[in-house]
Amino acid sequence: MAQLTRVSGSVGLITLQSPPVNALSAAVRQGIVDTVQRALSDPEVKSVVVCGQNGIFCGGADIKEFGTNMSGPPLVPLIHAIEVAHKPVVAAIEGIALGGGLELALGCHYRIAHSKAKLGLPEVTLGLLPAAGGSQRLPRLIGVPAALDLITTGRHITAAEALKLGVVDQVTAHSTVDVAVKFALSVAGKPLDGRRISSLPCPRPPNMDALFEGVMKKVRQSARGAIAPIACVQAIRAAATLPYDQGMERELELMASLFTSDQARALQYIFFAQRAVARWSMPSGARWDTSKPRPVHKAAVIGLGTMGRGIAVALAQTGLSVVAVETQEKQLMAAKQEMSGMLERGAKRRGVAPAFDKIRYSPDIKAVADVDLVIEAVFEDMALKEKVFQQLSALCKPGTLLCTNTSGLDVDHLASQTRSPELVVGMHFFAPAHVMKLLEVVYGSKSSPQALATAMQLGKKMGKVSVAVGNCRGFVGNRMLKPYSEQAFFLLEEGATPELVDGALEDFGFPMGLFRMSDLSGLDVGWRVRKVDGLGKSSGASGQQARIRQGRRYSPLGDVLCEQGRFGQKTGRGWYQYDKPGGRVGRPDPWLHSFLEEYRAQHGLVARRIDHQEVLERCLYTLINEGFRILEDGIAAGPEEIDIIYVFGYGWPRHRGGPMFYASMVGLEKVLARLEFYQEAHPDVPYLQPCNLLKRLVASGSPPVHKWREVVKKLHSQL
Numbered sequence: 001m002a003q004l005t006r007v008s009g010s011v012g013l014i015t016l017q018s019p020p021v022n023a024l025s026a027a028v029r030q031g032i033v034d035t036v037q038r039a040l041s042d043p044e045v046k047s048v049v050v051c052g053q054n055g056i057f058c059g060g061a062d063i064k065e066f067g068t069n070m071s072g073p074p075l076v077p078l079i080h081a082i083e084v085a086h087k088p089v090v091a092a093i094e095g096i097a098l099g100g101g102l103e104l105a106l107g108c109h110y111r112i113a114h115s116k117a118k119l120g121l122p123e124v125t126l127g128l129l130p131a132a133g134g135s136q137r138l139p140r141l142i143g144v145p146a147a148l149d150l151i152t153t154g155r156h157i158t159a160a161e162a163l164k165l166g167v168v169d170q171v172t173a174h175s176t177v178d179v180a181v182k183f184a185l186s187v188a189g190k191p192l193d194g195r196r197i198s199s200l201p202c203p204r205p206p207n208m209d210a211l212f213e214g215v216m217k218k219v220r221q222s223a224r225g226a227i228a229p230i231a232c233v234q235a236i237r238a239a240a241t242l243p244y245d246q247g248m249e250r251e252l253e254l255m256a257s258l259f260t261s262d263q264a265r266a267l268q269y270i271f272f273a274q275r276a277v278a279r280w281s282m283p284s285g286a287r288w289d290t291s292k293p294r295p296v297h298k299a300a301v302i303g304l305g306t307m308g309r310g311i312a313v314a315l316a317q318t319g320l321s322v323v324a325v326e327t328q329e330k331q332l333m334a335a336k337q338e339m340s341g342m343l344e345r346g347a348k349r350r351g352v353a354p355a356f357d358k359i360r361y362s363p364d365i366k367a368v369a370d371v372d373l374v375i376e377a378v379f380e381d382m383a384l385k386e387k388v389f390q391q392l393s394a395l396c397k398p399g400t401l402l403c404t405n406t407s408g409l410d411v412d413h414l415a416s417q418t419r420s421p422e423l424v425v426g427m428h429f430f431a432p433a434h435v436m437k438l439l440e441v442v443y444g445s446k447s448s449p450q451a452l453a454t455a456m457q458l459g460k461k462m463g464k465v466s467v468a469v470g471n472c473r474g475f476v477g478n479r480m481l482k483p484y485s486e487q488a489f490f491l492l493e494e495g496a497t498p499e500l501v502d503g504a505l506e507d508f509g510f511p512m513g514l515f516r517m518s519d520l521s522g523l524d525v526g527w528r529v530r531k532v533d534g535l536g537k538s539s540g541a542s543g544q545q546a547r548i549r550q551g552r553r554y555s556p557l558g559d560v561l562c563e564q565g566r567f568g569q570k571t572g573r574g575w576y577q578y579d580k581p582g583g584r585v586g587r588p589d590p591w592l593h594s595f596l597e598e599y600r601a602q603h604g605l606v607a608r609r610i611d612h613q614e615v616l617e618r619c620l621y622t623l624i625n626e627g628f629r630i631l632e633d634g635i636a637a638g639p640e641e642i643d644i645i646y647v648f649g650y651g652w653p654r655h656r657g658g659p660m661f662y663a664s665m666v667g668l669e670k671v672l673a674r675l676e677f678y679q680e681a682h683p684d685v686p687y688l689q690p691c692n693l694l695k696r697l698v699a700s701g702s703p704p705v706h707k708w709r710e711v712v713k714k715l716h717s718q719l
């Protein structure tokens with residue numbers, strides 16, 4: 001919908017009307033066509049201003065329409081009609097001008113933006129490219145290098161940067177519509193030739209071929225298999241080398257190759273999944289919109305190790321007062337220094353003053369008596385955490401939320417150490433905590449909806465993608481990682497090498513394969529957890545029995561390496577070899593290959609050829625299978641929670657939509673069949689036992705992923 005009113009005598013004001021972001025749905029597009037025609041044919045109207053209702057210009061094409069039979073007037077001729085108009089058209093940009101919204105503004109003859117507005121062409125983040133002339137007009141307006149940056153990254157820019165780049169003509173801190181109307185009055189009747197961007201020549205940067213080769217190489221590397229960024233470069237190259245009309249044909253052709261692609265579907269699924277997980281619910285029926293969060297004005301962090309430092313900085317950067325507690329004096333001093341640096345660098349990136357004064361450092365836990373929320377981030381040891389929760393329960397004022405940053409220990413057990421278990425939740429951050437977007441918010445069996453609502457709201461305030469999950473060993477992310485890494489170890493036993501396994505996972509799109517990641521985070525971290533679980537001691541014995549623990553197949557490979565002090569990058573030796581301890585670049589290690597051969601010989605194992613497909617099927621399908629168990633257990637309310645956790649916290653390639661979405665793309669029947677195939681080959685590996693929910697979904701015709709949440713809900717209501 002769009003409305004035309006005449007203001008200031010001779011200005012036609014067209015207002016886009018489709019809350020919440022005035023997306024260019026069929027109805028809005030029709031409204032624009034109608035109002036532009038009326039404004040251009042009304043002799044009283046000398047110039048036109050286009051703006052959006054509710055202080056928002058336009059969020060672009062209506063993404064909800066993509067999966068449907070799209071109707072209504074197409075965007076390209078709509079924008080063309082504005083550009084060729086004989087009356088000046090001014091875009092008054094408030095709030096956001098993104099995607100088709102910015103393309104609409106680029107069709108206008110002038111653009112005036114509010115100082116707080118954000119602009120961009122983020123289509124690439126949805127697996128697409130700017131297909132309403134953006135890839136052809138933007139390079140003509142701001143040059144090829146700047147257009148390449150904005151379109152291949154999809155980043156949002158501020159009005160100030162847009163002015164500097166030449167995307168907008170003026171920035172105002174006042175009412176943008178008023179300023180635009182005044183401006184429209186001033187340009188009425190003026191010539192528009194130079195204002196029609198499509199008729200401008202596209203500036204050809206020096207060494208253009210080299211520039212495009214360089215950018216394409218960089219984009220291919222960072223894309224890790226995503227196709228949209230590459231198509232974006234190709235579209236801009238068309239702008240730089242072809243006349244506008246031919247460039248537009250190329251843009252349309254490239255868009256056609258992306259629009260129905262699995263990757264576009266995956267990325268748009270993630271867009272909506274990210275919004276769906278914000279609408280959380282608990283098995284009790286409590287929901288995001290019925291649970292009122294408690295106000296948090298002052299917070300505290302207990303333990304200033306790597307995680308504690310990042311969490312305290314992320315809290316302070318929201319403007320909250322933070323008490324940072326570390327009982328070890330030396331550690332406290334070191335933390336203070338490092339955190340000041342993190343605050344300084346963060347402030348520089350955001351163009352604000354560093355929040356040094358927001359953090360009060362203390363060696364004494366009593367300093368947290370008056371805070372509203374505490375996040376415990378001490379060493380991952382249950383006995384130590386129990387003691388801290390007992391102290392906090394005695395110290396803190398009534399109503400204080402007690403949160404733990406444990407990455408998998410029992411939240412209910414920690415809650416039982418306090419006098420108010422309903423005020424205890426897990427807030428599982430990911431390293432580095434002031435950078436990583438994901439936050440797993442874990443509610444225990446006694447956690448109140450209000451406690452969960454408060455933690456989720458704080459997560460949003462910290463700029464995190466917060467996902468509410470139930471309490472179980474390893475929560476969602478780490479619980480699913482166990483079968484994934486177990487299979488990787490078994491594949492080494494059966495003939496694979498770390499390079500082969502990592503190669504398959506990195507070709508799939510992970511930034512780092514499992515063994516490279518293990519070397520980065522340190523083999524000793526997993527070893528410590530296995531020892532707590534009574535596993536991590538290699539008996540040195542040989543044969544099958546040596547590889548059975550707690551009645552199931554177990555690979556002591558990692559334990560043996562740790563017993564030899566091979567902890568990864570930190571010791572310069574792990575699954576790969578590094579130049580020196582702390583080295584970052586891992587190279588295949590001949591020692592490890594011969595160690596694997598000796599190990600197989602010692603255990604009577606015969607190496608066989610293993611290909612990438614087997615690596616992916618065994619590592620990813622067991623992870624997915626555990627995802628179905630998590631849905632069955634009600635730990636996650638829907639597949640969206642699992643997929644957002646893996647995309648934002650575990651490096652699952654976004655253009656593959658997350659493990660559960662990927663399973664729906666592969667086909668649940670195939671996932672089930674392959675799991676049954678491998679389970680038959682490895683009956684001593686319970687993680688290969690297909691989950692009943694998976695079987696149930698296949699038996700009911702493998703409904704699409706967006707239907708699973710309802711299936712899970714019905715399943716639990718029957719329990």
Ligand SMILES: C[C@H](O)[C@H](C)C(=O)SCCNC(=O)CCNC(=O)[C@H](O)C(C)(C)COP(=O)([O-])OP(=O)([O-])OC[C@H]1O[C@@H](n2cnc3c(N)ncnc32)[C@H](O)[C@@H]1OP(=O)([O-])[O-]
Nearest residue numbers: 021023059060061062063064098099100122130131132275
């Ligand atoms: C031809 C052309 O070349 C191509 C092909 C295109 O143009 S492709 C499209 C390009 N445009 C985009 O990529 C912009 C996508 N949107 C955003 O980045 C953000 O939304 C936002 C604009 C920065 C606001 O963020 P927010 O945090 O303040 O609120 P929100 O919760 O995110 O959003 C509020 C509500 O609006 C919904 N929404 C937002 N943008 C939408 C869009 N473009 N289409 C449909 N719905 C949209 C969103 O799902 C949510 O709904 P619900 O969950 O309440 O039911």
